[in-house]
Amino acid sequence: MIGNLQPAATFTRRENTPNIARMLPIVLTVGGTIGLAAAFLLTVERLNLAADPDYIPSCSINPVLSCGSIMKSDQAALFGFPNSLLGIFAFAVVTTTGTALWAGARFRPWFWHGLLAGSLAGVILVHWLIFQSLYRIQALCPYCMAVWAVTIPIFWYVTLHLISSAPTQSPGRSLITTAIKFHSTVPMLWGFAVLVLIIQRFWSYWATLL
Template sequence: MPSSRSHTRPIALAVWLIIAGVIGWFAAFELTVEKFVLLADPTATASCDFSVLVQCGKNLESWQGSVFGFPNPVLGLAGWMAPLVVGFAILARARFAPWFWWFFWGGFLFAFGFVCWLIYQSIFNLGTLCPWCMVTWAVTIPSFYAVTLHVLRSGQVPVPASVRSVADRLMAWVPLMAILSYATILLIAQVQLDAIVNIWNSIAG
């Protein structure tokens, strides 16, 4: 049976939320800086532009890079503060009402869906792999899995006890689930863009 401690004070989840929040916020900050550079000088080259394939300039200057009328990284600068605050709050023994977890999970659901859409746009329409974008993908995906499973196992969603128990056991498999997700993205990128060869050429060159 899932432990009550894992329900009320998920230490491992809190630590991961802090780590993911720091990494995600830093990636968003770097992308925001690059966007400012390109706005100041449209002829400039972003520091994360390593090749035609591995670059962030094309992503930042595309319409996909400003879906809501402002640069996407601004969402990250604001959004990644939430996991940081929640993570530290849990470590400080804070308890959250079910409605809070619903909103928190909803935020990650939006982030996960948005990331999936951006991955599709990046690979199939823009033909690029943005370094800082990939960092964001790398922390968003496992964070969504972990928060989803915690909401299920903690009883914040009215599901049978068997579902809560399965969700609790699956928490240990979040790293593997993330790795399989990364492998799927890499496979798609390889088929569509011959990513491995092009990335290697970028590093070697």
């Protein structure tokens, strides 16, 4: 079974703080579910657009919030197929992991390192797509933004889960302790920074709505 799933009374290492232990399954389950739903809807819309070039996706709302512009771009199929297919697979794994943690399962360290590598790749891809959306395609996709919003906390909490098990005397332990203590601050500021970029980039349009 994936990750050598094993039943256990607890789902995190004993070194994890209660906050991280409590938040991890929530973030993975909720974030994974939202990401999976968004990726699925994007795939459906992309198939509809492929079948009918005149089709207007449900998430094409105005000149800025325009999924159609995103879907027709080369960036939407970075590896030769719709990026959303990657999202379906990745978020299915994340959701399954979160659900398993709720059930009291635990995973071996190699699984967590693999999940961290995958979430890191996801964060890098998401930020590349953010740049492309804002400064190259010059349009936003609501479903894509839902993926952006959940990928950041998923990566952050998986990272905290791993670093929280570092030996208490290890270098940088004080920084790790601070990161764990203010665990929700980083993803909030991270997301706020992306929001500021979105507002700034399309301010000329947002201003017309005021």
